[in-house]
Amino acid sequence: MHRIGYVLTEGFQVLALATQSVFEFANIVVGETFYAVENYSAAGGEVRASLGLLVSTRALADNSEADTWIFTGVIQPLARQTPAAELAFARKVSPQARRIAAICTGSFVLAEAGLLSGRRATTHWAHARDMQKLYPEILVEDDRIYVIDGPVWTSAGMTAGLDLALAMVEKDLGADIARSVAHKLVMYQRRSGGQSQHSELLDLAPKSDRIQSALEYARKNLNQALTVEDLAKSAHLSPRQFSRVFTAETGQSPAKAIEGLRLEAARLMIEQSRHPLEVVAHETGFRDRRHLREAFIRGFGIPPQAVRREVRERA
Structure with a gap:
């Protein structure tokens, strides 16, 4: 079983949760619970999304374990106050997890934690310039759907998170399973990481x-x-x-x-x-x-x- 932990911050963009459907349908396609998904936050309890939706989460703790950790974004990343516990946790689990990922402006959390230094990364095109200015040690690729640099995965904004999740399924279970999942989710096409954010x-x-x-x-x-x-x-x-x-x-x-x-x-x-x-x-x-x-x-x-x-x- 592959465990996936989503790290939510107050005001997170609710579309990030849509990516969990990719893992849900991967389980359906393979006929077993290959992925187990849980939501976490720094303090635990209910976390409010940008649209007001309340999501129940578990508190991040020293014994919190997952094979893949996914950090979610907010609409205004420069105004975000990332909890110190979340940053400390990201630094702690980064060398232990199989993958550490960020959806949209969740890349700013990884950047603030120092996990993108010397790496290629992407984020929503509207905030890519700010990221490059704030963190010049990162090679920000502002025109990519998602970027994989070793164990660190980052995606562009909004629906690009679906492409990132589908790429994880392909990596774990193969191209045929990923195609079947995309078909069941009625995804228009499977976009590669190198595809431009511009359409x-x-x-x-x-x-x-x-x-x-x-x-x-x-x-x-x-x-x-x-x-x-x-x-x-x-x-x-x-x-x-x-x-x-x-x-x-x-x-x-x-x-x-x-x-x-x-x-x-x-x-x-x-x-x-x-x-x-x-x-x-x-x-x-x-x-x-x-x-x-x-x-x-x-x-x-x-x-x-x-x-x-x-x-x-x-x-």
């Missing part, structure tokens, strides 16, 4: 189902030409009407939006695979390697080779 689809934020369907069609067919006529057909609109509605809803032309989707997919493919750039260009709809490079510099300010080099150095 091109989210930025576009179309309002109508028709434009959303067209973008989803585009995302699934990036290796195709994807003309306005193709997109309009998937949205059941005329090309002229589609272009007008698309621009009104997203603030971008269809061509610019599709290039953004292609760039996002290409960057992810470069970060997570060893495919030659010619293959990356073909799979994401660029004419050739040169076209990919031009679009990369235009979109990110750096060539694709620089991204691949950065990934290798980080590895």
